Amino acid sequence: MRYDVVVIGAGAAGLAAARDLSGAGKRVCLIEARSRVGGRAHTLHLPTLPVPIELGAEFIHGEPDETFAIVDAAGLLVYRLPDDHWWARDGELQPLRNFWDQLDGILKRINKRRDVSFAHFLRSRRNLTERQREMAINFVEGYHAAHADRMSALAVAGEADEEQEAPKQFRLGRGYTGVFDWLRAGLDPERVDLRLGEAVRTIRWKEGDVTATTTKETIRAKAAVITIPIGVWKAPRDQEGAIAFEPALPEKEAAVAKLEIGHVVKIVYHFRERFWRDDQNFIHTTNRFVPTWWTAAPARAPILTAWAGGHAADSLLAERSDTRVDRGLDAMSETFDVPRKKLDALLVAAHGHDWQADPYSRGAYSYAGVGGIGAHDALAKPIRNTLFFAGEATSSEQTGTVAGALASGKRAARALLRR
Ligand SMILES: Cc1cc2nc3c(=O)[nH]c(=O)nc-3n(C[C@H](O)[C@H](O)[C@H](O)COP(=O)(O)OP(=O)(O)OC[C@H]3O[C@@H](n4cnc5c(N)ncnc54)[C@H](O)[C@@H]3O)c2cc1C
Structure with missing residues (x-):
């Protein structure tokens, strides 16, 4: 079958995009390499501890609309930190x-x-x-x-x-899990196929047509939303998690070269x-x-x-x-x-x-290297109404945050729906 959209990565950006796209009636295949959603947010709930343990994202920086819209819709507890x-x-x-x-x-x-x-x-x-x-x-x-x-x-x-x-800085009472549970619960089961534990290896594309080859299968769609982290963008082609684009994307390679991976x-x-x-x-x-x-x-x-x-x-x-x-x-x-x-x-x-050692993150989050102003926006730019890009590294205003990733996923979905 041919999907309307294949979304690569089920972190904040990919889930936000898939949720909005399926809500607008698109048939979506959401492919995630790990066996869980959430990407660089990963909350542990221990029976012996009343507060969650955040291995990745923990804070809400400021009062970003994207995160607080979910907090409100899902009725999540957030509390402000003493500064x-x-x-x-x-x-x-x-x-x-x-x-x-x-x-x-x-x-x-x-x-x-x-x-x-x-x-x-x-x-x-x-x-x-x-x-x-x-x-x-x-x-x-x-x-x-x-x-x-x-x-x-x-x-x-x-x-x-x-x-x-x-x-202002906030924490979620039950951790970021609540945000991801809400995003995932909003994926229309009639329209979204979520594949966990499948890494995309190759994307062959031409205008209006995308073929994604994963470690398990081949998926066709009319468009793709790519949300891989900056570390994965930079990984050599033969490494686990890395994606080969055919034809190649020289403008994205140039943008990626100007962005650095935080450790x-x-x-x-x-x-x-x-x-x-x-x-x-x-x-x-x-x-x-x-x-x-x-x-x-x-x-x-x-x-x-x-x-x-x-x-x-x-x-x-x-x-x-x-x-x-x-x-x-x-x-x-x-x-x-x-x-x-x-x-x-x-x-x-x-x-x-x-x-850093995790093949599906390969670092913390992106930042602009010297001369790299504008590189986040360059990475965000869609290609021929077919390839759309999201993820914190495509956000110039909220780089390196969950809010930036959510906003970028919504932005990519909007652009795709406007085509
Ligand atoms: C230790 C740490 C602490 C942080 N603290 C905060 C914080 O306090 N507040 C905050 O706002 N932000 C924080 N961040 C940053 C925040 O976690 C990220 O900005 C945000 O989660 C990124 O979301 P994303 O969707 O862009 O990427 P990701 O969450 O990385 O999602 C991308 C997804 O793509 C998948 N993927 C990768 N390669 C492939 C492939 N080939 N095929 C299929 N799937 C693939 C990955 O498994 C992943 O699930 C922190 C990050 C780290 C590492």
Whole structure:
């Protein structure tokens, strides 16, 4: 049979696209390589813990319409996080006041005329204090999971221009599962065939005609929505997950070359009891393995999350996978000034997922490299009303977020329906 649309990837973007397309009467084949939907959002619900564990996406950044529309429609519980930040120095935690204002003050100094790497920008501003430099690096390598020596300073500056006030951050009470359950429940069963555990290997296409060959079958459709992550776009053709386009897509290859893949290691530590203060939420340090921590605040759950992006992630990834949890505990002991022995005695479990080694993500999320402004939009552009593109890497405004992925899936569906 020939479908109206084949959608590749059942993460936020693919599910949002498939839901809107099937709602508009299209016959859709939604192909997902993993045996689950959700992509880079993956929630664990443990019987011993009342709060969920998020191995991937956890926060809602700001109040994006796309995510909150689902929150409202599905009646999900969300709660706002206290926006307090702390610096760990010499075994002491000091409050870091006006975190976002201070950061904004630094980012506003980026020269808008010529793009350089963020690290180059920092080096060229000699009047920044050591503390300001550390804070800026911590932000770019943490929040963007970027390598400061690769990320476009202009891309970071653009973001500072958009932010008028401290961004609000939210968490979902039952985790991102609720969002994905709602998306999946909205796929019209009469019109959507969801194939799990099937990776697309090749897409042969001409105007109005697409043939997708998967690891199990061949599927024909009039159009395709492609939502693979930036890491998969960049993977060599012979690697698991990679897709070969026939004919090739040189304009997409050019856009992909200007986008970088963020690296991240996130480890969620579950303890028998809390040993940190209730008002401590985000903790920043210069530790080479774990520069950022957060608690479950305002929930009083005994959960502490280690977050390493960019170079810190690389340092952890260079360790054997079974010693990463240990390195994190050493870093925690130093940052919170708690003996390692005590941490070992209190630890119940540590949870994580290696997003770099996972063939269907191959990294965290995208960011613009030097000269890469415009590359997200170039990747988003449809080709001959037949190939449509979605996913966080096609969102210039909400790159690297679930909201950006949802918006991109809806945008691709709208464009396809307008043809
Ligand atoms: C550790 C971590 C923490 C994060 N934290 C946050 C956060 O707090 N807040 C936030 O908003 N965002 C966060 N993000 C980013 C967020 O998870 C992503 O931006 C978003 O989930 C991307 O959705 P997507 O649909 O674009 O891609 P994905 O979710 O990656 O979906 C793409 C799908 O395509 C599938 N696929 C890949 N190759 C093939 C193939 N060949 N054939 C078939 N299927 C294929 C994949 O399996 C995947 O399911 C985080 C990401 C990570 C890794």
